[in-house]
Amino acid sequence: MPFYSDKVMEHFQNPRNVGEIKDADGVGEVGNPVCGDLMTFYVKVQEGKLADIKFKTFGCGAAIAVSSMVSEMALGKTIDEALKITNEEVAKELGGLPPNKMHCSNLGATALHKAIENYQNKNKATP
Ligand code: FES
Numbered sequence: 559m560p561f562y563s564d565k566v567m568e569h570f571q572n573p574r575n576v577g578e579i580k581d582a583d584g585v586g587e588v589g590n591p592v593c594g595d596l597m598t599f600y601v602k603v604q605e606g607k608l609a610d611i612k613f614k615t616f617g618c619g620a621a622i623a624v625s626s627m628v629s630e631m632a633l634g635k636t637i638d639e640a641l642k643i644t645n646e647e648v649a650k651e652l653g654g655l656p657p658n659k660m661h662c663s664n665l666g667a668t669a670l671h672k673a674i675e676n677y678q679n680k681n682k683a684t685p
Pocket of ligand 1: 617
């Protein structure tokens, strides 16, 4: 049984921002090639800031804790700030993950960044 930090357990048991945003401004989905788990992030952008973030994660406890932490770290941030959040920072914020669970932390920030990129692509000025 891997050893999870209290923070990981807490986020796993009470994940923040779970769900879906029906009229999301951006959606990002990533699959984990190691285990096949899936994570989807939805973002709502207002005045250049992430006004709402929701996620759906079909994955292990670590992946759920990671999603929850990413959503909490990014909420209210500007797009540029949110794009700077790295998977390593998320794992660190969670008090670390067991070595055999580090691959689970590679989804969170990536899925969030994809959702933001999706928003940016949709809002590119058409020539
Ligand atoms: Fe798949 Fe953790 S085992 S994300």
